[in-house]
Amino acid sequence: MPRKLTDILAQADARLEYQAMGAPPAEPTPREVIGKPSPRAERLRNLYYSALSSASSEFPYWYTRAYGGLDNEIPVVRRALALESAFRHLTPTIFPGELLVVGKTHHYRGSFPMPWLSEGYYMAAENQLYQDALARGSASADEVSTFGTGGGNVTKSFGSVVSIAGKFGIRKEEVPAMLRVAHAWEGRSVDDVGHKYEQMTPGYEIKEALMKSVTCMFDSGYTLPQGREVVNYDYPLQFGFDELISRTEQKKAEVAGRADGDGLTGMNRLYNYEAASHVLRGIQAWVENYAREARRLEAAEREPVQRAEYTRIAECLEWVAHRPPRTFYEALQLTWIVHVAVLNEDVISGLSPGRLGQVLWPWYEQDIAAGRLDEGKALELLECLRIKYTCLDCFASMGVVGGVLSGNTFNNLSIGGLDRSGRPANNRLEELIIEAAMTCASTQPTLTLLYDDKLPESFLLKAAECIKTGTGYPAVVNNRTAIEFLLGQYGPEGMDLEEARAIAIGGCLETSPCSWMPLTLNGRSYWIPGGSGQPTSVGVHFLSLPKILELVLFDGVDQRTKLRVFPGHGRALGSFEELFDQVKAYFAKAVEVLSLANNIQHDVWRKNNTAVLNSLLKPDCLETGHLINELGYRYNATHNVETCGTINLVNSLAALKSLVYDRRLITLAELRKALADNFGFRTADEVGSFSLSSQEKRGETTEYDRTHVECLTAPKYGNDNPYVDDILKQWEDWFCATCRDYESLNAQPYYACQISVSTHAPMGAVTIATPDGRLAGTTFADASMSAYPGTDRHGPYALFASATCWDHAQSQNSQLNLKIHPSAIQGRAGTKKLLELTRAYMRKGGFHIQYNVVDSRILKDAQEHPEQYRDLLVRVAGFTQYWVEIGKPIQDEIIARTEYEGVQE
Amino acid sequence: MTTPSRHMHCRNYAPIDAVKGICHMTKEIVHADDDACPSFVRLPRCAECKLYAAGADDYVGVCSATSNRPMTYPDLVAVTCEWFEWRSA
Numbered sequence: 001m002p003r004k005l006t007d008i009l010a011q012a013d014a015r016l017e018y019q020a021m022g023a024p025p026a027e028p029t030p031r032e033v034i035g036k037p038s039p040r041a042e043r044l045r046n047l048y049y050s051a052l053s054s055a056s057s058e059f060p061y062w063y064t065r066a067y068g069g070l071d072n073e074i075p076v077v078r079r080a081l082a083l084e085s086a087f088r089h090l091t092p093t094i095f096p097g098e099l100l101v102v103g104k105t106h107h108y109r110g111s112f113p114m115p116w117l118s119e120g121y122y123m124a125a126e127n128q129l130y131q132d133a134l135a136r137g138s139a140s141a142d143e144v145s146t147f148g149t150g151g152g153n154v155t156k157s158f159g160s161v162v163s164i165a166g167k168f169g170i171r172k173e174e175v176p177a178m179l180r181v182a183h184a185w186e187g188r189s190v191d192d193v194g195h196k197y198e199q200m201t202p203g204y205e206i207k208e209a210l211m212k213s214v215t216c217m218f219d220s221g222y223t224l225p226q227g228r229e230v231v232n233y234d235y236p237l238q239f240g241f242d243e244l245i246s247r248t249e250q251k252k253a254e255v256a257g258r259a260d261g262d263g264l265t266g267m268n269r270l271y272n273y274e275a276a277s278h279v280l281r282g283i284q285a286w287v288e289n290y291a292r293e294a295r296r297l298e299a300a301e302r303e304p305v306q307r308a309e310y311t312r313i314a315e316c317l318e319w320v321a322h323r324p325p326r327t328f329y330e331a332l333q334l335t336w337i338v339h340v341a342v343l344n345e346d347v348i349s350g351l352s353p354g355r356l357g358q359v360l361w362p363w364y365e366q367d368i369a370a371g372r373l374d375e376g377k378a379l380e381l382l383e384c385l386r387i388k389y390t391c392l393d394c395f396a397s398m399g400v401v402g403g404v405l406s407g408n409t410f411n412n413l414s415i416g417g418l419d420r421s422g423r424p425a426n427n428r429l430e431e432l433i434i435e436a437a438m439t440c441a442s443t444q445p446t447l448t449l450l451y452d453d454k455l456p457e458s459f460l461l462k463a464a465e466c467i468k469t470g471t472g473y474p475a476v477v478n479n480r481t482a483i484e485f486l487l488g489q490y491g492p493e494g495m496d497l498e499e500a501r502a503i504a505i506g507g508c509l510e511t512s513p514c515s516w517m518p519l520t521l522n523g524r525s526y527w528i529p530g531g532s533g534q535p536t537s538v539g540v541h542f543l544s545l546p547k548i549l550e551l552v553l554f555d556g557v558d559q560r561t562k563l564r565v566f567p568g569h570g571r572a573l574g575s576f577e578e579l580f581d582q583v584k585a586y587f588a589k590a591v592e593v594l595s596l597a598n599n600i601q602h603d604v605w606r607k608n609n610t611a612v613l614n615s616l617l618k619p620d621c622l623e624t625g626h627l628i629n630e631l632g633y634r635y636n637a638t639h640n641v642e643t644c645g646t647i648n649l650v651n652s653l654a655a656l657k658s659l660v661y662d663r664r665l666i667t668l669a670e671l672r673k674a675l676a677d678n679f680g681f682r683t684a685d686e687v688g689s690f691s692l693s694s695q696e697k698r699g700e701t702t703e704y705d706r707t708h709v710e711c712l713t714a715p716k717y718g719n720d721n722p723y724v725d726d727i728l729k730q731w732e733d734w735f736c737a738t739c740r741d742y743e744s745l746n747a748q749p750y751y752a753c754q755i756s757v758s759t760h761a762p763m764g765a766v767t768i769a770t771p772d773g774r775l776a777g778t779t780f781a782d783a784s785m786s787a788y789p790g791t792d793r794h795g796p797y798a799l800f801a802s803a804t805c806w807d808h809a810q811s812q813n814s815q816l817n818l819k820i821h822p823s824a825i826q827g828r829a830g831t832k833k834l835l836e837l838t839r840a841y842m843r844k845g846g847f848h849i850q851y852n853v854v855d856s857r858i859l860k861d862a863q864e865h866p867e868q869y870r871d872l873l874v875r876v877a878g879f880t881q882y883w884v885e886i887g888k889p890i891q892d893e894i895i896a897r898t899e900y901e902g903v904q905e
Numbered sequence: 906m907t908t909p910s911r912h913m914h915c916r917n918y919a920p921i922d923a924v925k926g927i928c929h930m931t932k933e934i935v936h937a938d939d940d941a942c943p944s945f946v947r948l949p950r951c952a953e954c955k956l957y958a959a960g961a962d963d964y965v966g967v968c969s970a971t972s973n974r975p976m977t978y979p980d981l982v983a984v985t986c987e988w989f990e991w992r993s994a
Contacts, residue, residue: 052922091982108921169923177978
């Protein structure tokens with residue numbers, strides 16, 4: 001019987017505490033609040049549960065066919081004509097019972113590759129394109145990422161279906177055409193062209209080694225070049241497509257042949273407006289095709305209720321294809337159309353609808369007042385919207401979709417916050433949005449509460465009640481801290497306090513610049529919030545901090561691949577200060593080389609693959625005639641440096657400081673040996689578990705037991721212990737300031753971004769044991785402010801004190817997950833307790849907190865019997881996902897997270 | 906060209922995913938590859954088009970609608986194609 005870590009700790013009278021503040025009830029406890037959707041939404045959700053992620057070649061086929069016939073056209077117009085053709089030719093599918101229609105493809109849960117960005121990653125492993133991607137390091141993360149094998153993931157080929165990119169199923173009859181289309185982009189994709197030029201950057205060999213060792217997770221320029229931003233629906237809602245096309249035509253006439261004082265880009269405006277006009281016409285045709293399909297179904301339908309619904313759908317689409325919406329239903333349908341259109345323009349994760357309840361408020365308010373709508377109908381529509389969002393898939397590489405996104409698409413809907421004048425911005429429609437998220441629990445859109453002390457208690461309690469359903473949403477974000485960050489980051493581009501109040505979260509947790517847009521409906525004027533910044537979480541993504549430490553301890557050589565990543569530092573590391581200094585030096589070098597390469601990739605993207613539609617929607621592109629590539633957006637300082645494994649780094653530095661430098665219990669050489677030998681344990685892969693407590697010793701060796709126990713019991717983050725927290729503060733102060741030393745391609749400073757998403761699994765998988773006692777291959781602590789599982793022993797308020805030892809407004813975000821047992825917050829009193837707990841963290845300056853309200857024993861059972869848990873939702877790190885669609889490394893980590901049995905101080 | 910009457914090639918078939926769909930006539934879930942029912946209505950797709958010519962490789966052909974004769978594939982749905990012409994009545 002192999003010895004487990006728990007046995008070794010027990011011998012030393014030590015243990016990891018996976019339950020804090022008491023013990024759980026004897027029997028597994030289900031979540032207290034469980035909602036039920038309308039029969040219609042339930043049918044549509046059940047259809048989702050049965051649907052496989054399916055890929056189609058239709059969009060890439062028509063895009064590539066049109067693009068190929070346009071040699072020597074102006075690049076932006078060429079791309080627009082290709083997009084127009086693709087939209088025009090998409091096959092419209094409407095499913096019985098749907099009220100809101102339009103999808104990415106003709107499948108219920110469909111998506112497609114975009115080989116003009118990158119074409120190698122979805123080839124078979126033996127394909128030369130895939131081998132090329134491996135050789136340059138861009139597919140290295142794919143090799144160490146996993147998907148859950150349940151739910152809609154097609155992880156293996158079967159019957160007539162071929163699995164591609166680890167998750168998507170495609171009909172075998174389409175595969176040869178898909179390959180032909182992919183090969184048409186060989187040497188021409190953003191990935192390929194970018195690679196040609198990135199090799200010219202100084203230090204490129206380090207960049208490639210960082211990718212191959214998975215010290216850095218992925219390049220954003222050709223994987224997810226857009227997203228983590230807030231879309232802006234204002235122009236289509238205010239003007240409608242006909243008027244927008246008319247405005248682009250009018251603008252063409254105004255700027256044609258004129259530089260207007262701008263000799264560099266003034267002339268480009270004509271081509272940009274021409275491109276915008278083409279894309280808008282393509283989208284209009286796409287919507288009209290859906291309207292025709294609704295009419296066709298209406299004509300064939302014998303059942304009167306369904307026939308009337310097809311009629312209603314057709315009338316709605318025929319109207320919004322041309323004109324601004326008149327009703328809440330039309331406005332909701334139009335926002336969805338715009339959302340999908342933007343998603344089809346590029347590979348995007350984290351395209352957030354922003355404060356949708358405030359955007360749609362004018363139609364809701366007026367429809368309710370006029371008796372055209374009641375709350376029941378609105379709730380049903382909002383439930384239907386949740387299903388449409390949940391059906392979204394993002395087609396990208398295994399490393400990106402599996403390793404980073406866990407299959408999620410991060411459409412984050414923000415609620416609450418303040419209005420332009422600083423008053424609470426919440427409204428009744430937002431309460432219905434929360435209600436729909438409770439009655440129709442699903443992954444998308446996830447919700448974020450922009451917490452402000454000014455918001456009414458009843459609204460905050462409603463949000464807390466929703467959290468208790470265990471869906472993980474809404475996450476709670478500190479509105480004031482976010483505004484402070486925005487003013488610091490975008491003040492130089494002209495943002496003032498009033499504009500900063502428009503803030504919404506893009507992607508899982510990216511504080512995003514937004515603006516107030518004027519809107520008039522039936523003579524009444526409103527200001528609605530919408531996105532006005534470039535994509536965020538583009539630039540350097542993600543940097544593994546524990547791996548950087550590994551490279552410092554082993555003089556620049558990655559211990560998994562034995563690849564030299566950095567030139568040897570040659571330092572003796574004789575003091576903690578010298579060690580910490582070298583960590584910073586390697587980190588800074590990594591950011592330097594990665595930012596240069598990523599600037600090139602994004603530059604190639606914006607030259608050859610620019611965002612036409614998304615640009616047109618964002619202020620102030622329509623007015624100026626400049627798209628994203630010419631900095632037409634109001635806010636352009638959005639590139640950042642994203643890290644993973646903060647707490648494992650901090651705990652490891654604390655252990656090194658304590659054991660090696662302060663108490664001198666072990667030498668650095670002895671510790672290196674223990675780490676390289678994984679403290680005498682088998683690998684996580686061999687054990688088949690990725691959580692620390694399940695790891696097993698190799699044979700009977702006891703060689704490293706004492707050292708390992710010392711490492712595990714060294715001071716840990718999350719216990720209000722200044723010994724560790726001072727290291728965290730030092731790191732954060734340095735990291736947040738240092739990012740600003742690097743310049744993005746937009747000539748703006750980078751900034752810090754601290755969310756793990758799912759990267760703590762694959763990055764943990766490639767990292768050897770760390771000085772905090774974590775073993776090789778096991779998953780890192782999630783997020784950036786979550787404690788490492790089992791090490792936060794003094795309750796949530798001690799954790800909050802540790803987390804807020806630094807100024808969160810210096811970073812775009814921070815992230816803290818807490819797992820609470822349902823019994824700890826039962827009843828109305830429990831809801832208030834949860835709100836008070838949250839409020840305490842916000843008032844200490846914490847930026848973000850989210851909860852998993854779940855009994856860990858249920859998760860363990862779900863791991864053993866996944867077939868019984870198709871609908872089980874959990875919060876990972878900034879997003880909610882179906883348990884069965886998550887890879888085992890993340891499942892193990894969520895099970896291991898410390899479970900709080902009580903929340904009292 | 907005679908094509909097998911499978912559900913996935915029927916105009917009443919709404920594809921849920923790569924293996925199944927909903928029949929608009931019955932509202933039942935049907936398997937893409939199963940034989941269609943008597944209510945089968947042919948779906949416009951390249952294989953059914955007068956302008957389509959099969960290529961040397963399986964599942965890849967040529968479209969002669971435009972002078973550059975681009976590659977296409979037989980199962981490409983053509984309900985939105987401006988050049989589609991039924992191969993036979």
